[in-house]
Structure formats: C-alpha cells, structure tokens
Amino acid sequence: MQKQNFLTKNQQIVLDLVEKSSQPLKAYSILFNVQKKGLKAPLQVYRALDKLVEIGKIHKIESRNAFVACKNSNCVVSNATAFSICESCEKVTEINNSKLSKYLSNFEDNSGMKYSKYNLEFFGLCKKCKNK
C-alpha cells in the first residue's frame, strides 16, 4: 500500500471547515462543527488534523493551540511557517515573505545542528487594534 496521496472523508471534512474559517479554529470547536457530518469523537478530528498538518494543508498556531489553513497555494510541506498574531483581537495572518523565509531556511549557528524546519510567531497589535 503506497502512501496516501488524497484526502480521506474525515480529512476533507475537517479541511473544508478550516478553509472556510478566516481565523484559527480550536480542535474542539472543529469537533463541534463537524458532528453533524458524523465525526463524533475528538480522536477523529485530531487524526485528521495530524495528517493535514503533516502534508502542509493546515498549520498549527502553537501559542494558541489552534489551526489555520495554509494560504500559500504552493504549500506542499509545512517546514517553514511564520505568523503574525494580534494580542488584542487574536487575528492571525500567515506571513509570506520570501526574504524572511530565505533568511530563516538558511540560518546556521555553531551548534552543529541542521535545521529542517522552523516556526515563527510574531506578536503585536494589528492596524485596527492599534488605532483604538
């Protein structure tokens, strides 16, 4: 059996929901929203999320325990992610800046460690909240 290159029913249901949302969704909020589609247990959601993260269709916002769809149409693997997070309204935006990603992907220090992946989260106030 070769590695699955399509989405299963549960994965598709979860992905559809996350893609429809403009903001990160929490696992149990996803669960609540897909119960009418037959996903009744947390594990069904977590398993779908795990796979979707693995193949890069969604990202986990670690500091928020929440999930967003990847906005880069070319996103195949999620080995380089950067987000901005508004600490007031919690709006999260994926940062798509080639200079930044190039800089971080090529980053090396004297630890002898080879970095294959990174996740960066910026915090601050978004335009709207700044002007309040």
Place this chain on the structure above:
Amino acid sequence: MQKQNFLTKNQQIVLDLVEKSSQPLKAYSILFNVQKKGLKAPLQVYRALDKLVEIGKIHKIESRNAFVACKNSNCVVSNATAFSICESCEKVTEINNSKLSKYLSNFEDNSGMKYSKYNLEFFGLCKKCKNK
C-alpha cells in the same frame, strides 16, 4: 502597593528547579518535584510559571508545552526568543545570535502591524542524533 520586583517563595522554588534542569520541564513534572516544598496544587505552579515567564526568567517552549530557564544573564523581558529543538532526543537550546535577533526585531512587512514580540522554534537533528 508597587509592582513586585522580587520573587515570592513559590516563584523562587519553581525557578530554582527549572534552572537546575538542563532541559525543559513540563508543568506537572515541576509540580511533582516541588510537592515536598509545599506546592501542592497545579495552580500554584502555573501562577509561578506565569510570573516567571512575564519577567523573562523562564521561557515557554510552545511546541512542547515545557519551560526552560533563560540562559541570557541580561534577559529582562522575554520579547525575543529563539530555540533549537532536536526532534529525536528533544534537546532544546536557546539560540543567542545577535544578527538573528536584530533581523527579527526589526522585521516589518506590509501588514501595518507593529511587532513587539516574537518566538522562533527551529527543528532538526542535533549533532549527536545526526551521527546515529
């Protein structure tokens, strides 16, 4: 009452433990280890951790839900943190690279957002694990 500029007993107990550890500690592992010192409930640990993170004495490794002592003696506020994490042995090291921190602290994009804080986590294999 002015803002506290010293550590309370509970905070000091938790900090001592985290500083002694060479690796990140989980909250409930901290709890287990400080029970003989009188901290019996999770909240006592979480409250101490919250304050210690706030004043920059320790950092939270978000992707691991674990806490490490800040290794920069000059660390006052923890608004700029970067770590390397070995995905095999889970060794975590705080990255202290002024070029990197300068680059990220000055990072701006066209979102109109002012970034006051960031957290970066690199993943890969450490020297030891790479050679296995």
Place this chain on the structure above:
DNA sequence: TAATTTATTGTTATATTATAACAATGTGTA
C-alpha cells in the same frame, strides 16, 4: 480472485495541560 498486508476508522476510556472561583493571608501605602 483470494489471501495478505497495511492504513484508516470508530469507540471508549483516560491522560495531560490549564483555568475559574473564592475565601484567606500577607504586604505596602495613606
């Protein structure tokens, strides 16, 4: 096609991480 293998599913239970609420105590300031 049948047998084999492997991935995925459904399900129950439980582990892990974190916070709400509130009374009691301590500490700085007026």
Place this chain on the structure above:
DNA sequence: TACACATTGTTATAATATAACAATAAATTA
C-alpha cells in the same frame, strides 16, 4: 490603623490530547 491590592491555598472543573483495541476498507501480491 485602615485601606487597597497582590499573592496564596484550595477545590473543582475546563480544555487539550492520546492510548488501546476491535472493526473496516483499500492496496498489493500470489
């Protein structure tokens, strides 16, 4: 001393995530 307010201790519970295992489905190969 009286007050304001931060911190503490405590119980209960919320929120996040995984273990274990039987059942089902899909790909492989004989």
